[in-house]
Amino acid sequence: MGRQPTPIADRLINRSKFTSAGCLEWTGRKDRWGYGLMKIGGRHENGGKLCLVHRVAHETWVGPIPNGSFVLHRCDNPACIRIAHLWLGTHQDNMNDMVAKGRSAKGKKNGAYKYWKERRAASAANPNELWMKAKLDTTGLQWTRQAQWGWRLFDFWCHELGIAVEVDGPEHDQAKDAKRDAYNLKRSGILVLRVRNQNEGDAAKALADIQAACTWQERRRGRQ
Ligand SMILES: [Zn+2]
Secondary structure, three states: OOOOOOOHHHHHHHOEEEOOOOOEEEOOOEOOOOOEEEEEOOEOOEOOEEEEHHHHHHHHHOOOOOOOOEEEEOOOOOOEOOHHHEEEEOHHHHHHHHHHOOOOOOHHHOHHHHHHHHHHHHHHOOOHHHHHHHHHHOOOOOOEEEEEEOOEEEEEEEOOOOEEEEEEOOOOOHHHHHHHHHHHHHHOOOEEEEEEOOOOOHHHHHHHHHHHHHHHHHHHOOOO
């Protein structure tokens, strides 16, 4: 009798580590794009099928990947296997994602990549974000800062309920964002909440809006 194969969940954990950015990063073999690779089904890594580790992670910890769906990264780290950083998307989402991250044929020269980089830089320096993080923490839910969805970058994202929060500052192109949200996000069951932080009264209103949205989304998803 040979040695029992190591369970896949153990292999995922053993070969990855948390980064300072909060990613659970695969430290084993990677493909040319930086996506983790592992062999499944063979003994002692001999034979078996070569699989993309972030897909394996999704199948192991979340569930089967529907036909035609892609497991995409919210973070800009293809080696990441953290479930909170992964999401299921369509082929079109995958294409948008690739363009946004500069992995398409045209790479970093294209406009979408630049937009995404600039947007992230602007948001990282936005004082509204710290203010909002304090509000969001009072909901008792987990909120991720700067979460990526397709080629959108949300200020805050709650994976559990599928709610994104955008703090509208002067640098946001609201009309453009709103139009894109209406088409793409509704289809995916994601709720995008826009809150303002311009005046004294905005804080209380924003918190009330967020709490109402959480309740609504919970009910919609049948969790109440
Ligand atoms: Zn990550």
